[in-house]
Amino acid sequence: MVQAADSVAVRFRPVAAGTAVFSELCTSAFRWMLLARLLDEKFASLYRAGKIHGGVFLGRGQEALSVATALALRPGDVFAPLIRDAAGRLAFGDTALDAARTYLGSALGPMRGRDGNVHRGKPREGLLPMISHLGAMISVVNGILLARRLKGIQGTVGAASIGEGATSTGAFHEALNQAAIEKLPLVLVVANNHYAYSTPTSRQFACDSLVDKAAGYGVAGHRVDGTDLEACLKTLQHAADQARAGRGPQLVVAKLLRLCGHGEHDDAGYIDPKLKTSPVGRDCLKVAEEFLLQQRWADAATIAAWRKEKTHEVEEAVTAAQREPTPDPYEEDWTALSSGQLREGNE
Amino acid sequence: MVQAADSVAVRFRPVAAGTAVFSELCTSAFRWMLLARLLDEKFASLYRAGKIHGGVFLGRGQEALSVATALALRPGDVFAPLIRDAAGRLAFGDTALDAARTYLGSALGPMRGRDGNVHRGKPREGLLPMISHLGAMISVVNGILLARRLKGIQGTVGAASIGEGATSTGAFHEALNQAAIEKLPLVLVVANNHYAYSTPTSRQFACDSLVDKAAGYGVAGHRVDGTDLEACLKTLQHAADQARAGRGPQLVVAKLLRLCGHGEHDDAGYIDPKLKTSPVGRDCLKVAEEFLLQQRWADAATIAAWRKEKTHEVEEAVTAAQREPTPDPYEEDWTALSSGQLREGNE
Amino acid sequence: MSLTYLEAIREAQARALRDDPRVIIYGQDVGAFGGAFKATKNLAGEFPGRVMDAPISEDAIVGAAIGAAIEGMRPIVEMQFADFSTVGFNQIVNQAATLFWRTQVPCPITVRLPFGGTSGSGPFHSQSLETIYAHYPGLVVMTPATVEDAYSMLLEAVAIDDPVIFCEHKYLYYHLKADKLPTEAVPTGKARIARAGRDLTIVAYSAMVHEALAVAEELKTEGHEIEVVDLRSVKPLDTDTVMASVARTGRLLCVGESWPWGGVTAEVVARVATEGFALLDAPPMRLNAKDTPVPYHPNLWAAHRPTARSIAAAARKLLRQ
Amino acid sequence: MSLTYLEAIREAQARALRDDPRVIIYGQDVGAFGGAFKATKNLAGEFPGRVMDAPISEDAIVGAAIGAAIEGMRPIVEMQFADFSTVGFNQIVNQAATLFWRTQVPCPITVRLPFGGTSGSGPFHSQSLETIYAHYPGLVVMTPATVEDAYSMLLEAVAIDDPVIFCEHKYLYYHLKADKLPTEAVPTGKARIARAGRDLTIVAYSAMVHEALAVAEELKTEGHEIEVVDLRSVKPLDTDTVMASVARTGRLLCVGESWPWGGVTAEVVARVATEGFALLDAPPMRLNAKDTPVPYHPNLWAAHRPTARSIAAAARKLLRQ
């Protein structure tokens, strides 16, 4: 067993524990979804108003799956979100303020104006900052899990999100295979939203279901209706439990639809209207709301109050971020190296 | 349908047709195997004598699978062999002379001393010259098959060889998925010889059998005993027929053992002795010889005569190659570009 | 009629598809959608079966293009952003670039790289990668700076028997316009005097040509005649034209948008210093982006890459020497 | 006791594993087998669980190393040959190299690249890739030329908080020997005067240092005092030491084994030309490999890369100017 000199893996904010009563988990999940949706909508409106530099990428329609992934995790776990993971990020411990700071380029945000939109993260706190190259984060999660094992830390789970399009990358394949060989507690969540940008699944893969891939890697496979919060919470919880119990990587494949463009510049005119009216086209937030009402875990007034509260939270975050300083090129430390003595002045 | 200006795909030497009587196919296959084995042994002895620059990589123990792959192909088909494919290359139309020229660096060989050992090929004749990066040849085969389809050429099959270790590459994954999406007539032959250099399969993959991967790509899977020529011929013929009939990519997984080092510099001390004495450790050449004898398709005298004939062929090829000029740096055209007008003199 | 740099790229592809049945296009979202930047708009409809959507598999995309080229086709690959070509890198530099040298069979593929910085795009959608491709033998690396060159050089890229890395600058996509498409062009491998002058040579390529031209205009008011050389392709690099210009002006400033270590500016300055030392009346100068990833925020981005302002400052300094 | 360059690399890893529990090694065949070149011989046995065989997955190998580094480890990755790092390229240049800049969390990984030409190895087992890595911000690129540096710089590479590309030359593996391991070393980023002289500076790195030293020895008999600067690391590049040497000699010849376009020689010559123009008594010169893949045949290989012979010819020419 290896003892690392500095132990770094302390989660910065606890999420709802996996042991919570299911009703509480559901309502908590719903509230994160609501916050994510409202935050996304705010970014979209800022984008339309020309207030955001660069693109805006939303998780509309994917909040249930995303939040379920994060809520299956515990303090100390690791999460590598992707572009549609507004809800999961928040539930994992990211803040609306840091989201707003990153989109608005605040010098006080975690990326300090260096990186934008969905590329934020705090690696030391288990929240990995995605690079854009699809598939590239999964092996990084593997490395953290491997290191934990070497350090004798037990019970960590690492989750990584990916779209169905990214299953075509070599990086996805190498990483899932690596996790399988090492029997790592990786939960790899594939959101099959039927499109990769404009590309339909028929141009992306030829297997019946992406879950058919699991056997080829020797990992467990799970499928879930990504529009159904209840199903997502249960499936992800189960997958995380299995991983935590030492049963190796878990491949979770969810079916759903992105209810927005690839980015806010895209009207998504290519989406098959039939899909929109089919069950995968349901809005998971509405489905979750109806479920809560039906279960009587919340009434309409409560939900309205939550909405108001979250709207307020979003407004506050954005207002605060907008008041913050933007980065100053003259103050900027123009180096990519951490070792001061190795910096060159060359331009 | 696209008409390409220059049609290039003419095979340079016909192989035994798929329709031959099976006994003829078997004896023909055996003779290629014998030639390959003797040629390999000659290279090994030249290597030990210090007559070869660089490494020597043999196909010992893998001749049955390799030759079966090539013999399932027809004139006009495409073959991307790898390092263990001495037998398949020869059966496909490569010559012992070109093999010797490449190993010995003759200026008259297909690689003109620029590339060596197993890296030879003649792309215009359907024999692809491997680059070393594992997995990289498969998508090139796909591209040829795609182009054939665009040109309206029907009935082409493309075969690519790969070791079990190379199934861990992103290139393998992307290419097999691409072939599946395009439903290309690709026969992808995985020689699971239980080691990638020194690395055992337990450090390479975690699925039960590599054939389990087929479903995850939506392609047909076949398994075969790679030490059994009869089984190899039948399985590969079947796979090629299926591909040719438009049933998409065929993944063939063979079990066998490499009966030599990774290269001739390697004593393969890491190979589990139990594997050597197990059925996968059988020498396919001996198995094939016994099969021929038992079927009475050849008698011992005939086989001895073949051996003599092939030994002679090998000696002639090597002697000829050794007499040929080596490349002359002063005559060498030091450019990597084909467009004369774009060459720079810069050094 | 007025055409943007982006539209010229679309038109060149339309013409290549029309004129040559061997041409195909392969890349993510290039089909019915017309590409992330609409560089292949309507082409899938106009040329059925020849403009194909690819999976997110850059390695296999390039590999398949190479195979198709071996089979006599003329594939154009669109990378969604130049930055993503790093996952198709191996096939480009080790398979495409070595094929002719190894086998005498040419590999006429064109890899289109939408590259370069735009405000707000950040470290993974802004990279300038001409340097890493130009370093490898066997590749032609084009960096058109004008609408006309975007059009005619892309046609040349498709016609050339060697693999071409076609670096098309995203900043120029909408910023540049021309009245009509050219009917003839300077051959590939030849640089262009974008503006004649006698006091100082600024060597640039792609988007930086326009910054350099703005500087020339500005410094004219200060009484200086700046010559601007547009390299057009960085490999081959037209040393002759650069040298002839430096022979006229005696002063060299080379500007590139990529990172400072070992890029085009190093190569140009090194060539002039080694082969044209006596032509120089003052030390040559170079200006590159800063040695960090490309920042997202406009404030930082504007300071990261060379601009007319920083180029003018360098030019003034050099003119004083 | 006598140690080869290769053994020094093995010893440095053994010591790093011994001294620092955070160090792990990951790569193909590095475990029980001890690596393709035996650079990790016996280490898996001596440090159970910390020297791990990897699948043939260069992308995931580097990715996992980055993850382990985030978690506080100090991973050493062995690429079986530098040439294969092109399939792990993206993780190196876009994930490892950007991590600190983006997040302030350092990424202390060491990627060992057995690189450079040896006779008979051919285009895919001979490449010199320092240029493509040095071009990217966020990486340190080491190129040790001696047994002592192979040892001490590898230890430094592991200790440094930034990702290090450790280019270890396969030709030097067995050709170089030293009596003992060093107990101290010049800091990273500092070049070394490998031989003092006053007539001409040859700047080189890695295997080319020894060709340059042979030339210095040879030209001594002709009455010339050649100074040889060993860069040690090409990024950071110690311009100060180079400049000081050129100030002494007035003449610069820079030699590299990689391809001619935009490599170390371009960067060194460009820096000297721009910052030390007045120091030069003659035009600087550069010598690189030829602009083709590395040929397999010894006849061609010997003509492809610079050798003492071609360097001596260049040096004589320069001394006459």
Ligand SMILES: Cc1ncc(C[n+]2csc(CCOP(=O)(O)OP(=O)(O)O)c2C)c(N)n1
């Ligand atoms: C390696 C790589 N190639 C291309 C891209 C450009 N790109 C960004 S998102 C995207 C589509 C992703 O589709 P999918 O994985 O299904 O995720 P979704 O957007 O549907 O959530 C593409 C092609 C990229 N980011 N990385």
Ligand SMILES: Cc1ncc(C[n+]2csc(CCOP(=O)(O)OP(=O)(O)O)c2C)c(N)n1
């Ligand atoms: C991408 C890549 N990484 C590493 C290597 C080095 N290498 C050459 S052969 C080999 C082992 C191959 O094993 P396998 O695929 O099982 O084929 P086998 O040698 O057993 O026939 C390795 C690791 C390589 N050629 N390409």
Ligand SMILES: [Mg+2]
């Ligand atoms: Mg998708």
Ligand SMILES: [Mg+2]
């Ligand atoms: Mg194997």
